[in-house]
Amino acid sequence: MSGTRPGRSRSEKSRTAILTATRDLVAEVGYEHVTIEGIASRAHVGKQTIYRWWSSKSAILADCVLDGFILLPRELLPQNDDIRIALTEWLRNALVAIGDPNNASLIRGLNSAAADDPDLALVLYQRMTEPYESSIASRLDEAAKLGELRSDISAADVIEMLFGTILYRLLSRLDVGPQVADNIIEILFSGLSPT
Amino acid sequence: MSGTRPGRSRSEKSRTAILTATRDLVAEVGYEHVTIEGIASRAHVGKQTIYRWWSSKSAILADCVLDGFILLPRELLPQNDDIRIALTEWLRNALVAIGDPNNASLIRGLNSAAADDPDLALVLYQRMTEPYESSIASRLDEAAKLGELRSDISAADVIEMLFGTILYRLLSRLDVGPQVADNIIEILFSGLSPT
Amino acid sequence: MSGTRPGRSRSEKSRTAILTATRDLVAEVGYEHVTIEGIASRAHVGKQTIYRWWSSKSAILADCVLDGFILLPRELLPQNDDIRIALTEWLRNALVAIGDPNNASLIRGLNSAAADDPDLALVLYQRMTEPYESSIASRLDEAAKLGELRSDISAADVIEMLFGTILYRLLSRLDVGPQVADNIIEILFSGLSPT
Amino acid sequence: MSGTRPGRSRSEKSRTAILTATRDLVAEVGYEHVTIEGIASRAHVGKQTIYRWWSSKSAILADCVLDGFILLPRELLPQNDDIRIALTEWLRNALVAIGDPNNASLIRGLNSAAADDPDLALVLYQRMTEPYESSIASRLDEAAKLGELRSDISAADVIEMLFGTILYRLLSRLDVGPQVADNIIEILFSGLSPT
DNA sequence: TGTTAACCGAGACGGTACGTCAGGTCTTGGA
DNA sequence: TCCAAGACCTGACGTACCGTCTCGGTTAACA
Structure with missing residues (x-):
């Protein structure tokens, strides 16, 4: 048998x-x-x-x-008490990693493959972002429970905005410097409305 | 002569x-x-x-x-008094437009072309987003002057977050339904911090 | 192994x-x-x-x-006792064969190919004429031994004159009628000098 | 008018x-x-x-x-009393002329053109050989009248054999040395039959 | 003395074929 | 059954020329 x-x-x-x-x-x-x-x-x-x-x-x-042959440098979310500082740090690291030409090429390649094979896009994007998403999502949820964040916001939406912004910079520019990390996080946390 | x-x-x-x-x-x-x-x-x-x-x-x-042979439906920013309502409306329209399979194919194609020819990416992305950016940017600036928005935020960064989020949805999913417009705008305006 | x-x-x-x-x-x-x-x-x-x-x-x-894919009708030298009659017969047959439009086209083609690729001409002409040459040459040698022909003449030169004359007619005219066979052989055997 | x-x-x-x-x-x-x-x-x-x-x-x-832009070196028939010596000389000169790579290329080219455009072949071959033919033919006729040559032989046929032999050597070999002139003339005048 | 019409060099046009690269399939001998 | 190698048919690549068709400009005979 x-x-x-x-x-x-x-x-x-x-x-x-x-x-x-x-x-x-x-x-x-x-x-x-x-x-x-x-x-x-x-x-x-x-x-x-x-x-x-x-x-x-x-x-x-x-x-x-x-199978893990392509692995972006898995920047773990720093274990900082302040969610905002942790996220800023993480984002800056991610932008630095993506700034490496080798990594940028790979991501552009994956992007092309996804554009060519839409059925594959889901798998690809999910696997690519999964390790980051899970750690960020749990941290966001945790922060929300501690009252450090609004609790009526979907972590998935936030993550989507973060990754979208990163990808957009990568695709639309040749450089993806980390210097905008602060701006993005500031907007994300405080919003546009005047206080 | x-x-x-x-x-x-x-x-x-x-x-x-x-x-x-x-x-x-x-x-x-x-x-x-x-x-x-x-x-x-x-x-x-x-x-x-x-x-x-x-x-x-x-x-x-x-x-x-x-030369304007490829032209996404140029959704003009609605002339609403409230910048937030105007932006939400615009984003929803944009997501609907992108949801049209024909437009989605074109954007995916431009995306592939940009990935293959990085030097071209700049031109492509700029021309694609230019008409939207100018109207949105001026509206944001105007709103900031009227005190409806914070004035210490770069409109370019905001726009980048908006377009990035849209593009990410388009590339990573087969559907790009307009239903998330409200969420995105909410996050963008109010931020994640608890009030 | x-x-x-x-x-x-x-x-x-x-x-x-x-x-x-x-x-x-x-x-x-x-x-x-x-x-x-x-x-x-x-x-x-x-x-x-x-x-x-x-x-x-x-x-x-x-x-x-x-490889023998192109094979002019291999006119064997008739087994006639008289070398002169045999050659006349053979030449007449050869001219008839060359008169066939299909064969004429092929020869013209080979001729063009040879003109374009001089290094190839040798191989081509040799292989094309080889079967005829060997039978004619041996017959000429044999006849010389029997005293029917002068023995101080190179068979190769004779063959060259024969083939040259045939080729010249083919290339310079549209028709290559067999009627000149007798004349050619007469000249070849008796020469121009008066008896 | x-x-x-x-x-x-x-x-x-x-x-x-x-x-x-x-x-x-x-x-x-x-x-x-x-x-x-x-x-x-x-x-x-x-x-x-x-x-x-x-x-x-x-x-x-x-x-x-x-229009005379292509003109093989017009070897005139030497004005020798003996037709045979004159022809030998002429043939040797012609073979030397054809041995010049430039001339050989031209003849090969004309040959290709003729093979490609059969209706043209006649004109081409006629004009190419005309100047030689006329002088040779008249000399042959004259010699026949003087009893130096048989008078029952067509000069055209003889010329054809001469040119055919030359052309064949040119096309089938890379070299067209003049050393065979004597052999050809010997065969042409004395024939193959034993005396 | 214009006007007219055919000429000229240049070069873009819709095509055909070139010789090469790669796609995806099939067929070897061997593990 | 898998494997490396490599030949097979197919189709697209980017280039060279084909023969035709404009361009602006020149040059001769006619009006």
């Missing part, structure tokens, strides 16, 4: 080589200029081995993300 | 046909699946005529934007 | 289809109007398959000749 | 420049690689000026020949 089939089993070595090569190539030349043949060549792998396990370039990239 | 060069002059008809075909194809099949040959064929134009005037697919798309 | 390289081996079917299509197209439209795309299309073959194995149009034609 | 039309008349300068450029290009790169654009560029002439007066590449080449 074993589920094992006859024949040679999948080569973990090839799988790893393919995902590594894909991630590196996306960072180096951009998603659009990555080719299956280029991946196969760099990974010392036959094209058929790629097509046997993945259906498209974006699917490989998706696995890169799901 | 003239600076005109010898030879037949550029055909405005061909130029228009190429830009129109490009815009339509991007909306129909997505930026990555648009081919120069496809554009030439649809525009009844020789490939060389395209390559004579543009250096790449993204350059054509850039001209589509610069 | 084998020198075979890895990978799929060359398709004999494609090779044959390409050579056949080339030969037919040269005969149909003339060498100059044959295109690689036309060959590929007629042979139901990818262009790359052609370029993988041949470097130019003339190289394909060379292989057509070397 | 004058036939002259109003308007600018044809530029002789352009016509000359076109024919010169064509002749030079054929000699330099070979007939097949000569392009109309190349001719226009080299002659500092608009393409339209070429198409206004000629219908094809081969037609230009025909005019080159007809």
